[in-house]
Every structure is written in C-alpha cells, then in structure tokens.
Amino acid sequence: MGFSSLLDILGSTIAGGLLLMILMRMNDASVENNYFYSGERIVQQNLVEVVKLLEYDLRKIGYCNNWQLMPLPSMAIIQADSNRITFLTDIQTTANPYGDGVLDTMHYYLGSLSELSATPNPYDRLLYRVINSQTPAGANLGITQFKLTYYDSNGDKIITMPASPPFGIAAIQIDISVENTAAYGNDYSADKRIIWRQVRLPARNFILR
Secondary structure, eight states: OOHHHHHHHHHHHHHHHHHHHHHHHHHHHHHHHHHHHHHHHHHHHHHHHHHHHHHHHHTTTTOOSSGGGOSOGGGOEEEEETTEEEEEEOOOOSSOTTOOSOOEEEEEEEOOGGGGTTSSOSSOEEEEEEETTSOOEEEEEEEEEEEEEEEOTTSOBOOSOOSSSOOOOOEEEEEEEEOOTTOGGGOOOGGGOEEEEEEEEEOHHHHOO
16 A cells, blocks of 8 residues: 555545534534524413413403402402512303303412422523412413513502502503523523513503493
8 A cells, every 4th residue: 555545545534524523513503503493482482372371361350250249440459569469350161251250369470499490491480370279380481580560540650569459550561581491501691581571451440340
C-alpha cells in the first residue's frame, strides 16, 4: 500500500467523520425543534382549555336559574383576593343545562409551588376549582400565574378590598401565564411562557338582575 493510498484512506475517514457529525447535528436539531414545537402546541392547548373554563364560570357569578334565590347580586362574590375567588352561581347539570335552580358555591385558587415539586418546571402550580364542599381537584396544565384584579362600577381599580361582602366589584381582570411542565433542556425562561389577559371581564349579575 503506497503513501497516496494512505492519504486517500485518511482523507476519506476525515470526510466521512465530518459528514457523520453533520448528520448527527442535523438529527439533534430536528429532535430539538420537534420538542419545541410540540411543547408550544401543548402549552397553547392548555391555555385555551383554562381560559374557556374560567371565562364561562366567572361570567356566571351571581347567576341562578331561580333568580329569586339570588336577590342581591352584589353579595354573589363571597371572597376576593389576587389569586383566589369564591362566588355563588348555579352549576349546569346534564338534566339542567341552565342550572337546577339551586345556588352553588364555586371556589378558584392557586396552589403552592411545593405541591408540584416532582415536576421539572420549578414554577408551575395547581389551579383548583372547587364546587360546594367537594374535595378540591386541581388541574396541572403548566399554570405559573393566576392573578385577579378587581374594578368597581366607575372602572377604578379596587386597591383595598373590604373585609366582607359586598365588595363593590363590577368587573374582573384575569392574568394567566402557562409554561411547559417538562420543557426541552429544562429551559423555563420568560420567552417560553405564554401570557393571556382578559381585560375587564364584565358580568351583568355582579350588579344587575
């Protein structure tokens, strides 16, 4: 075997190694992009589900199919805080899609960070939706923020909430942020977060019949 043959073999080995490295990097990039796009789609789907449920429930604050059971809509909100709210409503059932005419109590609140310490994301929390005295059931959809801001009938932000109802709430602003519960490469930076805001969610039942 001559010197030129050795050079050919060496050149072929180097070229083959470079091609193999390029293919491996392309494969890694393809896998990474797939995880990113799949993760973004999951986060968007989770956000849509949370928003649909929240908007539906909060718009029914103070609603009852038997309106005589809720004579004072201003008393429909029992508790109001920046990340929790408790209110009276009428839950729909299979037999009664507009409610059974019996007042129910619904409570939304955000759980603590320690409850989801087993997930890779250090910021996600459980969002609880509790009906009456049922056992709290939380949904882990990657929610990292659930913030409520309240406004009075003049459109002014309520800074100091009264100790007990009526709170004088006429509209609610909802801020939600959602992240992937297990992001690729454990990247939970702000640019991977989806933020949604419902500005001044009104409901006739807050103040009117």
